[in-house]
Amino acid sequence: MTTCSNCSHAAMYKSLLRLSVVLLILVPPAMHCSTAMGSEWIETALNDAYGGLAVNTHYRFFQSVKKQHPNSQILSLQDISFNLYGYLESQNITIDSVGSATQHTVLERRPQGRRHPFHGPMMVDEDGEQLSVPLSTTLKNGVIQAEYSSTHFTVYDFNWIDSHERMRAMFLVFEGADDNAGKALVQDVYRWMETLKDEIWVFDEGHWQKDKDMYRDVQSADWRNIVLDSKMLQDLQRDTSVFFSSEEVYKSLNVVWKRGVLLLGPPGNGKTEAIKAIIKGSSVPCLYVKTFQSFGDHERGIRTIFRKARRVAPAILILEDLDSLVRPETRSFFLNELDGLESNQGILTIGTTNHPENIDPAILNRPSRFDTKYVFNLPDLNLRTQYIQTWLLKLESGGVRLVDDQYPTVGEFNKEISKQTEGWSFAYLKELFVSFQLTCAALRAAGSESAESVNAVPEILRHVENLSKQVVIGSEPEIEQGKSHLPSFGRRHARVARLMEDSEF
Known part of the structure; x- marks a missing residue:
């Protein structure tokens, strides 16, 4: 068994499986695997893994796959975000699902070790009739076969939920004297996953994904079409562009090369358009966060978000509607990721909010978190x-x-x-x-x-x-400040701002 642990971005599987486990898995009725054994062995593997006998579910699955392919190379991954299917499709490589039909089963781990069938989610049509939605439309589970670089791969993909945490066991089975063909495929997939092509990184539904629609949407943005106070517009453009050319300035002042900018004010006054213009004009990756939610765990989402930002930095991290993103129970965790032991070198964090009064002062006013604030008030x-x-x-x-x-x-x-x-x-x-x-x-x-x-x-x-008649004047109070562009907080960042203003940047 060869484990591609260096490539995996997800946390390693827990050694002990808790009693409450639900498995959503696609089980084909006929497996045309190399041993021509059919699907009985998978049913046996599932019963073994979830019948109260297994300690390490991932290893149990590996044992079952290895038993069916004793002389083959088997590459094992535990990365829930590993997008093999998307990569193969991008290369116009045919993906063959093994089996002509599918059967969906939910496995529920209980002390008695019994499994219970589940028929999938139900939806209602316009006439009120229930419609069955196959899980195959949202889950990439089961067995597929594909040819890649003259090597035939059989891929077993198992996904389940362990104590509200999504788990995955994927096995790449292929013939060869060594595992180099499998490693090459895995490396190519990760390289493709990290490369943006007319796309923007968007964090939604617990994971990062590349979004072409958002990229196309921001292409219409133009600073010339954003009506703001000329000084405020100039300063905003400077703060969001000069930052990435000023690393040496920060080093000379012994200041961590990071910055936080907060756009605040009533809705409908240009914050989103400014964000679009910033993204369009950026020469570094932009990471847009829709929600911190990650399979029921906000802390996991926050950790995943900042881990990605640090890995691709220099980068822009955009947290729109910050007041709704940060919950009271995750405030401390968010602050630690934003301004804790991790350096966040090269990260420009841009937050927006319509309701700054709902943001904890520890986030709003602490130096080195959101150093500069721009107020988008109702236009005069x-x-x-x-x-x-x-x-x-x-x-x-x-x-x-x-x-x-x-x-x-x-x-x-x-x-x-x-x-x-x-x-x-x-x-x-x-x-x-x-x-x-x-x-x-x-x-x-x-x-x-x-x-x-x-x-x-x-x-x-x-x-x-x-x-x-629809506009209620004063319903969105202006933010009381002497200037629309508030000064930077903290002496060190003020020095950086002055130096940048006096420099050729």
Whole structure:
């Protein structure tokens, strides 16, 4: 038995199996393995492993596989994130599932050592009828065969849950004088797993995955389209770009090369758009965290997140809606990962929150955690005028007439809209013009009017009046600060900030 322990990113399997264990596993009725033994041996292995006789479940499975392939090389992995199937598919390699049908079984370990069948999750269609959802749509379990680099592989993949923790035993079976062919495959898979190609790392459902959709979404971001105070915009761009070229500055000051930036303020005022622009312009990997949840264990999720960030650093770690991510029971654990014994060298952590009042002061105010804070408040009259102007220019270029007897110039019309939208967020201002354009599109589709014939001025003002009923002015209080860009906390980081401002960066 050769164990690829150096490649595994998951914790090694516990030596003792607790009494409460549930196994979700795909058991094909006919295994065309090299010994032509059928599937009986797998049923025997499952009974042995979960019938109260096993101490080390992973080793029991290995013994069973080895018994069926006594003269073959067997490479064993225990990594729940090992994406063999995704890699083979990316290489256009055919994956053959062994067996023409599937049977799903849940194994429940109890003192009596009995197994109980389970028929999988049920869903309801639009008529209220129950629909059975095969577990094979969400689980990659069972036996597959594939040809890779002139070597035939049979792969046994077992997944189960041990005390709310997902466990996995995967065995790569192949012929050869040594295990080099298996090791080459494993190394190629891990190399592919760590390489981004038009993708962003996203942590969701307990593990890291590469997300192409998010990558495509951020490509539309542009700093020029983000309306903020010019000084604040300049400082934000500097703090999120210069950091990665300033390692030597931090070393010269004997300061750990890490930084935390917090974007805070009411929703709809540009925080997410700023995050997108930061990701798009970054020259280092970006790791986006949707949740700390990891198979019922938030601490495990936090540990996995920071372990990945340290491994790929320099990198940007994005924690959006920080106030909802950190629970009171995991606060200390999160703080230890953020600012504990681990150095976090080369990690720029960017957090966002709509409700800073819900964040523990130990996270919000402690130096070296989130050193710099940017407040995205509701836009004032000047910023609203700038933002509205961009939309009016788009409409005007599209042939929409934006003047009438009351507002003889576009500028006068802009002033009126800006005056009537006090207390609006950028999101509501955007909705104003999107809803107007949808009205125009509906009229064109009905064949009643063209964009040029729509009386735009009163129509837009009508949309302003309608949306004003939805906007509760003051419902999202502004954050009381003298400046929108709060100064860095801590003397050492203040020195870094001054040095960076005076340098050529």
